[in-house]
Amino acid sequence: xxxxxxxxxxxxxxxxxxxxxxxxxxxxxxxxxxxxxxxxxxxxxxxxxxxxxxxxxxxxxxxxxxxxxxxxxxxxxxxxxxxxxxxxxxxxxxxxxxxxxxxxxxxxxxxxxxxxxxxxxxxxxxxxxxxxxxxxxxxxxxxxxxxxxxxxxxxxxxxxxxxxxxxxxxxxxxxxxxxxxxxxxxxxxxxxxxxxxxxxxxxxxxxxxxxxxxxxxxxxxxxxxxxxxxxxxxxxxxxxxxxxxxxxxxxxxxxxxxxxxxxxxxxxxxxxxxxxxxxxxxxxxxxxxxxxxxxxxxxxxxxxxxxxxxxxxxxxxxxxxxxxxxxxxxxxxxxxxxxxxxxxxxxxxxxxxxxxxxxxxxxxxxxxxxxxxxxxxxxxxxxxxxxxxxxxxxxxxxxxxxxxxxxxxxxxxxxxxxxxxxxxxxxxxxxxxxxxxxxxxxxxxxxxxxxxxxxxxxxxxxxxxxxxxxxxxxxxxxxxxxxxxxxxxxxxx
Amino acid sequence: xxxxxxxxxxxxxxxxxxxxxxxxxxxxxxxxxxxxxxxxxx
Ligand SMILES: [Zn+2]
Numbered sequence: 393x394x395x396x397x398x399x400x401x402x403x404x405x406x407x408x409x410x411x412x413x414x415x416x417x418x419x420x421x422x423x424x425x426x427x428x429x430x431x432x433x434x435x436x437x438x439x440x441x442x443x444x445x446x447x448x449x450x451x452x453x454x455x456x457x458x459x460x461x462x463x464x465x466x467x468x469x470x471x472x473x474x475x476x477x478x479x480x481x482x483x484x485x486x487x488x489x490x491x492x493x494x495x496x497x498x499x500x501x502x503x504x505x506x507x508x509x510x511x512x513x514x515x516x517x518x519x520x521x522x523x524x525x526x527x528x529x530x531x532x533x534x535x536x537x538x539x540x541x542x543x544x545x546x547x548x549x550x551x552x553x554x555x556x557x558x559x560x561x562x563x564x565x566x567x568x569x570x571x572x573x574x575x576x577x578x579x580x581x582x583x584x585x586x587x588x589x590x591x592x593x594x595x596x597x598x599x600x601x602x603x604x605x606x607x608x609x610x611x612x613x614x615x616x617x618x619x620x621x622x623x624x625x626x627x628x629x630x631x632x633x634x635x636x637x638x639x640x641x642x643x644x645x646x647x648x649x650x651x652x653x654x655x656x657x658x659x660x661x662x663x664x665x666x667x668x669x670x671x672x673x674x675x676x677x678x679x680x681x682x683x684x685x686x687x688x689x690x691x692x693x694x695x696x697x698x699x700x701x702x703x704x705x706x707x708x709x710x711x712x713x714x715x716x717x718x719x720x721x722x723x724x725x726x727x728x729x730x731x732x733x734x735x736x737x738x739x740x741x742x743x744x745x746x747x748x749x750x751x752x753x754x755x756x757x758x759x760x761x762x763x764x765x766x767x768x769x770x771x772x773x774x775x776x777x778x779x780x781x782x783x784x785x786x787x788x789x790x791x792x793x794x795x796x797x798x799x800x801x802x803x804x805x806x807x808x809x810x811x812x813x814x815x816x817x818x819x820x821x822x823x824x825x826x827x828x829x830x831x832x833x834x835x836x837x838x839x840x841x842x843x844x845x846x847x848x849x850x851x852x853x854x855x856x857x858x859x860x861x862x863x864x865x866x867x868x869x870x871x872x873x874x875x876x877x878x879x880x881x882x883x884x885x
Numbered sequence: 886x887x888x889x890x891x892x893x894x895x896x897x898x899x900x901x902x903x904x905x906x907x908x909x910x911x912x913x914x915x916x917x918x919x920x921x922x923x924x925x926x927x
Contacts, residue, residue: 407919416915424915428922465915495916 400551400647401484401685403499404428410472410491413450413465414442420835420861422452424463426476426483428497433478435463439568440836440863441879446470449564450836462742464687466557466564473557475565475687482688486553498686535578535794535818536781539585540696541637543628545592547645548681555643558684559587562641562692565742569693569730573744573756573770574803577878578794578816580777582696585787586635590627590642598648598659598678605629605640605676606661623673636787638780639663639675639699641692648680657683658691663783664701664776666709666763672783675699690740694730697744701776702731702769710760711772714745729756731769744769749803791826791876792818793868804885807856813880815847815866822870833863853884860884 406427416422420437435452442448447468454461465474471487482498542559549555563584570580595601607624623629632640648656661674677695684691705713705728713732728738729745743749745757745767760766794816805811817826830849831839843849851862864880 404922404924406922409917409919411913411915411917413915416913422915427916427918492919497922 400682401498401553402496404497406495408485408493408495410465410485410487410493412491413467413472414445414448414837417450417835417837420452422450422463426478427495428483429478429481431478433459433461433463435461437836438861438883439571439881440833441564442833442837442839442865443877448837449568451568460739462687464561464565464568466560468560471554471557473554474561477687480688482686484553484685484687487557496685498688535792535816535821536778537581537583537786537792537818538700538777538781539636539638539784539786540582541585541632541635541640542587542643543590543631543640544587544643544681545590545594545645547594548643549589549645551645551681553681553685555681556587558643558681559584562679562684565687565690566693566696569690569742569744570773571881572742572749573746573773574749575744575770575773575777576794576796577880578796579774580700580781581794585637588631588635590631592627592642594644594646596646596649598656601642601644601648602659602661602676602678605642606674621671621673628676632784636784638672638783639677639696641677641679641696643681643684644678645681647682655683656680657689658695660695660698662701662703663699663780666701666703670779675780675783688739689734690730690742693742694740697731697769697773700780701772702744705732705767708764710763710766710768712745712767712769714757714767714769716751716754716756727751729767729769744773746770786820789821789874791822791868791870791874792820793866793876793878794818795864795866795878795880797880804883805853805856807853807858807884810850810852811882813849813851813864813866815868815878817847817868817870817876821876822868822874823872825871827869829867831865833865834860836861836863839863839865851882856884858885 408427422435425432433454436455437452439451449466451464459479462477465472470490472491473487474485476483484496484498485493487493544555563582566582604626605624605628607622628640650656658677658679660677663671663675665671677699679691679695683689702711703709705715714729715732716727728740729743730740741751743751743756747755747757747759747768749756757767760768760771795813796816797811797813815828828845828847829842830844831842833839862882864882867875867877869875
């Protein structure tokens with residue numbers, strides 16, 4: 393507690409006992425009085441993963457209220473932790489021991505100027521190779537999990553938060569962003585392959601620190617964009633090999649300066665260039681722990697988005713962030729998707745840009761006719777996911793299950809539709825034949841009887857109403873006894 | 886341990902006891918506040 397109070401992110405703290413969410417939520421609704429601000433909100437489930445009695449993630453958001461609110465709680469290995477976002481205010485819940493925790497109200501940045509960017513660098517000076525061949529898709533995997541190794545410096549550990557909880561939240565948040573944005577679970581999901589410390593003296597310049605991991609990385613001369621750049625020989629690179637990590641995220645503890653004095657929250661290499669060159673040696677990112685504690689910024693998801701080949705809104709490139717007017721709930725407030733940079737008081741929603749997915753009634757992107765126009769990060773992610781997932785061999789393969797659906801292509805379903813869901817198993821994991829168990833749930837927690845034992849399940853949406861969510865879960869078991877599972881959140885419109 | 890309990894250890898134990906002894910079998914609240922909120926001292 394003493395340490396939490398000293399952390400640069402903490403403004404106010406309070407001890408809380410955290411209840412078992414599976415008992416408290418009712419029909420997908422969770423009414424919560426938030427300590428410190430002492431206001432009651434009702435959160436409506438929209439992304440729930442119930443892995444079993446001892447592991448779940450529950451995310452809900454407010455509906456039809458003035459304030460945008462999002463609550464995301466994870467329960468795993470006896471610990472419950474997560475984030476709450478209420479309009480301009482962010483909270484982080486840290487588990488101290490067995491359901492007793494600290495709720496931290498996150499401090500706003502004192503030093504942000506109006507033109508501060510929420511990401512590391514605006515990268516305006518980087519030019520991509522335009523002569524590279526178009527990205528060719530040779531999928532070696534049919535269900536693509538990108539393995540993430542988390543590293544942390546001494547300074548990061550000194551900041552106080554439990555970094556294993558922060559890393560777990562980061563992966564769940566990033567996957568939730570993919571799900572919100574309708575990225576197919578066959579094309580990309582993230583998984584953690586470990587958390588380890590490194591010996592590293594942090595500098596006050598983030599690019600200088602990133603150069604430790606990406607050999608030859610230099611923002612000034614773009615040397616790192618050369619696909620023939622050598623791999624670094626640092627401890628971090630060795631650990632990456634040891635863990636079989638496709639990408640590496642380094643938690644740092646200090647504050648990074650920029651030329652105009654604003655704090656910098658993170659920076660990452662881009663491992664698939666605009667022209668389609670693969671640069672696995674650039675798949676490193678730095679995320680400041682103090683910034684990552686503030687769920688509003690979504691720094692981890694933003695930086696790993698860069699590693700996956702996404703860019704900021706100001707690049708002439710479809711895989712970029714999008715800035716849109718959200719109507720209704722937010723009046724005329726502008727909202728940004730995850731790859732958009734932020735000025736002070738601006739907010740990111742938990743979506744990558746995708747013209748096919750709406751947020752509060754407004755499209756989250758525009759259609760891309762060619763490589764230089766439109767705003768469609770999801771199209772790019774679905775191209776690069778399997779490529780990045782193939783950077784390193786999986787050392788401890790689990791059964792990777794992806795869910796697709798037919799008929800194609802709208803993500804949403806109408807009440808009079810029937811839809812067939814298909815489980816796809818990565819051809820590199822487990823021995824066939826596979827056994828399947830499909831179940832559905834209306835609240836994400838309570839699943840009914842097994843509805844199908846083949847690789848397909850048919851669901852009739854007669855009687856459903858617009859706004860309903862059906863939670864679909866499939867568990868697959870291989871002939872050699874390896875199990876894997878995945879979820880699908882079917883929104884009805 | 887990641888956290889330093891030297892000062893707060895005793896308080897926490899006391900709060901845990903209070904929290905548990907008062908807790909109904911099925912808690913209906915996500916958060917039960919165990920302490921006054923504290924401003925960060927920096
Ligand atoms: Zn960025």
